[in-house]
Amino acid sequence: MRPGFSPRGDRGGGRGRGGFRGGRGGGAGRGFGDRGERGGFRGGRGGGFQSPGRGGGRGTPRGRGGRGGRGGFGGGRKVLVEPHRHEGVFICRGKEDALVTKNMVMGDSVYGEKRISVEEGETKIEYRAWNPFRSKLAAAILGGVDQIHIKPGAKVMYLGAASGTTVSHVSDIVGPDGLVYAVEFSHRSGRDLLNVAKKRTNIIPIIEDARHPHKYRMLVGMVDVIFADVAQPDQTRIVALNAHNFLKNGGHFVISIKANCIDSTAAPEAVFASEVKKMSSENMKPQEQLTLEPYERDHAVVVGIYRPPPKQKK
Amino acid sequence: MLVLFETAAGYAIFKVLDESKLQEVDSLWKEFETPEKANKVVKLKHFEKFQDTTEALAAATALVEGKIGKSLKKVLKKVVAKEAHEQLAISDAKLGGAIKDKLSLNCVHSPAVAELMRGIRKQMEGLISGLPPKEMSAMALGLAHSLSRYKLKFSPDKVDTMIVQAISLLDDLDKELNNYIMRCREWYGWHFPELGKIVTDNLAYCKAVRKIGDRTNVATSDLSDILPEEIEAEVKLAAEISMGTEVSEEDIGNIMHLCDQVVEITEYRSQLYDYLKNRMMAIAPNLTVMVGELVGARLISHAGSLLNLAKHPSSTVQILGAEKALFRALKTRKDTPKYGLIYHASLVGQTTAKNKGKISRMLAAKAALAIRYDALGEDTNAEMGIENRAKLEARLRHLEEKGIRRISGTGKALAMADKYQHKSDVRVYDPSGDSTIPTTSKKRKFEEVEETTEPVTPVVKAKKVKKEPETEEVETVAETEEPPKKKKKKKDKKAEVAEEPMEQEQEVEEPTEKKKKKKKKKVKEEEDE
Numbered sequence: 001m002r003p004g005f006s007p008r009g010d011r012g013g014g015r016g017r018g019g020f021r022g023g024r025g026g027g028a029g030r031g032f033g034d035r036g037e038r039g040g041f042r043g044g045r046g047g048g049f050q051s052p053g054r055g056g057g058r059g060t061p062r063g064r065g066g067r068g069g070r071g072g073f074g075g076g077r078k079v080l081v082e083p084h085r086h087e088g089v090f091i092c093r094g095k096e097d098a099l100v101t102k103n104m105v106m107g108d109s110v111y112g113e114k115r116i117s118v119e120e121g122e123t124k125i126e127y128r129a130w131n132p133f134r135s136k137l138a139a140a141i142l143g144g145v146d147q148i149h150i151k152p153g154a155k156v157m158y159l160g161a162a163s164g165t166t167v168s169h170v171s172d173i174v175g176p177d178g179l180v181y182a183v184e185f186s187h188r189s190g191r192d193l194l195n196v197a198k199k200r201t202n203i204i205p206i207i208e209d210a211r212h213p214h215k216y217r218m219l220v221g222m223v224d225v226i227f228a229d230v231a232q233p234d235q236t237r238i239v240a241l242n243a244h245n246f247l248k249n250g251g252h253f254v255i256s257i258k259a260n261c262i263d264s265t266a267a268p269e270a271v272f273a274s275e276v277k278k279m280s281s282e283n284m285k286p287q288e289q290l291t292l293e294p295y296e297r298d299h300a301v302v303v304g305i306y307r308p309p310p311k312q313k314k
Numbered sequence: 315m316l317v318l319f320e321t322a323a324g325y326a327i328f329k330v331l332d333e334s335k336l337q338e339v340d341s342l343w344k345e346f347e348t349p350e351k352a353n354k355v356v357k358l359k360h361f362e363k364f365q366d367t368t369e370a371l372a373a374a375t376a377l378v379e380g381k382i383g384k385s386l387k388k389v390l391k392k393v394v395a396k397e398a399h400e401q402l403a404i405s406d407a408k409l410g411g412a413i414k415d416k417l418s419l420n421c422v423h424s425p426a427v428a429e430l431m432r433g434i435r436k437q438m439e440g441l442i443s444g445l446p447p448k449e450m451s452a453m454a455l456g457l458a459h460s461l462s463r464y465k466l467k468f469s470p471d472k473v474d475t476m477i478v479q480a481i482s483l484l485d486d487l488d489k490e491l492n493n494y495i496m497r498c499r500e501w502y503g504w505h506f507p508e509l510g511k512i513v514t515d516n517l518a519y520c521k522a523v524r525k526i527g528d529r530t531n532v533a534t535s536d537l538s539d540i541l542p543e544e545i546e547a548e549v550k551l552a553a554e555i556s557m558g559t560e561v562s563e564e565d566i567g568n569i570m571h572l573c574d575q576v577v578e579i580t581e582y583r584s585q586l587y588d589y590l591k592n593r594m595m596a597i598a599p600n601l602t603v604m605v606g607e608l609v610g611a612r613l614i615s616h617a618g619s620l621l622n623l624a625k626h627p628s629s630t631v632q633i634l635g636a637e638k639a640l641f642r643a644l645k646t647r648k649d650t651p652k653y654g655l656i657y658h659a660s661l662v663g664q665t666t667a668k669n670k671g672k673i674s675r676m677l678a679a680k681a682a683l684a685i686r687y688d689a690l691g692e693d694t695n696a697e698m699g700i701e702n703r704a705k706l707e708a709r710l711r712h713l714e715e716k717g718i719r720r721i722s723g724t725g726k727a728l729a730m731a732d733k734y735q736h737k738s739d740v741r742v743y744d745p746s747g748d749s750t751i752p753t754t755s756k757k758r759k760f761e762e763v764e765e766t767t768e769p770v771t772p773v774v775k776a777k778k779v780k781k782e783p784e785t786e787e788v789e790t791v792a793e794t795e796e797p798p799k800k801k802k803k804k805k806d807k808k809a810e811v812a813e814e815p816m817e818q819e820q821e822v823e824e825p826t827e828k829k830k831k832k833k834k835k836k837v838k839e840e841e842d843e
């Protein structure tokens with residue numbers, strides 16, 4: 001359909017983006033223009049003095065970093081935003097290409113990422129940059145996963161929400177019609193998650209152990225997709241429990257597997273294979289598997305379908 | 315069979331219409347594909363809505379623990395009253411056990427039940443009539459937030475946003491107050507300029523204007539509660555000989571309104587300051603004890619939140635507020651500032667200028683610990699802050715004592731602290747004093763040149779030349795003698811001054827002496843010849 005925008009082509013851009021890590025480290029003394037924005041792009045990271053509240057330090061903490069963001073694209077440079085193959089995700093083309101999502105809360109930066117404003121006639125639309133080094137889902141998209149199943153209007157259950165950085169992007173994708181049930185057990189991260197959920201009303205924060213889905217059954221309806229990034233050795237069982245309770249028939253799951261976490265002595269491929277086998281036994285059919293190189297080491301993402309509808313035999 | 319289904323909006327009790335379908339667990343999902351089909355399998359018997367969020371929160375917490383909450387008990391009692399023989403299908407085995415114990419109702423939990431629950435959850439909107447889906451999701455959102463806050467032991471009086479806002483408001487009020495007072499003085503000054511010069515305190519001025527109004531009323535008005543007596547007398551005097559213009563009632567009325575505003579704002583400002591003090595003590599007691607409320611509040615406001623402030627290292631806390639000076643110094647490779655907002659803390663203010671830098675660093679170090687304790691610690695007492703402050707004060711006293719003792723130190727101590735200087739001290743015996751025969755003949759001079767070069771060379775200390783008839787040599791000698799600085803340790807004067815042959819030797823010595831003059835302070839010339 002759109003050959004130029006195939007994610008496989010993006011891998012070229014991905015290599016260029018390998019410079020992110022360097023950019024983040026070596027930005028010392030790089031001018032203090034973008035205050036407080038710890039974006040993954042080019043520097044802007046003077047000294048060790050990052051206080052995101054500095055922009056609104058005196059007075060209302062107007063969200064972190066204020067309105068500085070023109071992306072790492074320099075002030076006022078023209079950039080082109082076009083839709084990605086996956087619905088709800090966009091690509092921002094300029095001097096450097098970036099993966100972006102449409103910001104549901106204008107003017108707000110959740111974890112200090114760069115924001116890009118685009119004028120469309122009369123309306124202004126804001127996009128937030130999505131860092132593949134921090135988010136496994138972004139790494140999977142840039143790696144070329146076939147289907148993420150998270151689309152506008154979908155109901156997503158996010159296990160392992162942490163501080164809400166990727167959850168905010170998922171919330172952007174599903175839009176105001178969709179819902180994101182964000183489950184996180186840690187109290188520290190839970191506080192940050194709660195703050196993110198305050199601004200975005202399509203995130204339902206759940207501070208509970210995902211191993212006991214019956215404890216939060218009162219808050220959750222049936223979901224279309226389960227995204228799991230829990231990094232636990234029994235994560236397949238956790239996802240299965242949640243799927244049995246809340247995932248609709250024919251619903252999909254996207255699981256991020258960290259080989260080190262499951263079994264640090266075995267080879268990563270062996271670990272991934274054993275996880276896939278465990279999934280199949282729980283009525284979860286894996287459909288594709290993808291490693292997250294070059295963004296993460298020994299990580300894989302498995303996408304599959306739960307209780308597939310029986311094939312109609314003619 | 316009855317089914318207990320918990321939702322964010324309330325408890326729902328369903329009755330299973332067709333129990334045979336439950337036998338086929340695997341195809342049960344087909345029955346719930348559409349709302350109509352679902353309604354054929356189960357029917358809503360009773361829906362107990364939660365009255366308010368507190369009830370919902372109580373129910374949710376009970377559910378998490380697997381206990382029976384009050385509202386659940388109420389619902390179940392109704393059920394028991396009607397159909398005690400029926401089985402109740404529930405999602406949580408633990409809860410089932412509890413229900414059985416308390417209400418002697420038979421509970422069931424099996425894979426079939428799980429499938430049933432899935433189906434009901436899928437068709438929740440269709441089965442529970444009278445509950446629009448938007449309302450359900452809104453209730454779920456609200457309940458999730460309150461439940462999460464309850465879990466995180468969120469307490470509203472520990473929110474530091476209040477501090478940030480309050481301190482900003484305090485600054486705004488001060489600015490506004492200043493503007494209004496200046497305006498008031500200027501405006502009223504047209505009518506009664508002397509009052510402005512006599513009454514310096516702003517609040518007293520405004521109160522006085524409020525009371526006086528037109529200056530003709532001064533004689534009759536009583537200003538004893540606003541101004542001290544002498545000033546009141548002065549005011550009364552000045553009012554009679556004032557050179558201000560006349561103003562109408564309306565004008566005075568407006569000025570008085572302005573004064574009202576000023577007085578009100580001043581009162582509110584003191585109230586706000588008290589509020590800020592209370593909040594600071596509640597939120598960050600240790601920091602308050604260490605640096606004071608105002609400085610503590612400014613630090614928190616500068617960093618954005620207490621948690622952000624806790625993430626900064628102590629060196630940053632020390633210069634928070636002096637960023638402009640810091641980066642300017644870093645860019646031009648000069649000295650960085652020693653203090654920022656912390657300069658206004660009482661501990662730093664009460665030291666001498668020399669020690670301010672040291673104290674600021676020490677205070678920042680301990681204050682950073684106090685901040686972290688307040689932001690991330692569990693209990694909220696000020697013990698740690700008080701201890702640290704006592705330590706700091708002791709150290710401060712020690713610092714000042716040391717400085718005092720330094721001035722009246724013993725000579726030995728002072729001498730030992732002096733800079734090291736190399737003193738080479740070579741003395742050679744001078745035999746010129748041996749012979750009493752005067753050696754003034756010219757012939758002798760020549761011989762003696764060779765003989766006496768050695769004993770003469772060690773003349774190191776240049777002293778005043780006594781009586782030299784020859785001008786040249788005098789000058790040259792003077793030259794050689796002036797630059798070398800005089801030292802307390804003496805050398806032989808006689809050898810230098812007395813003998814004439816010395817003149818020539820001095821000439822010989824000049825260039826060598828000049829070469830030797832390298833040391834600035836001391837004159838010791840070494841024998842390098």
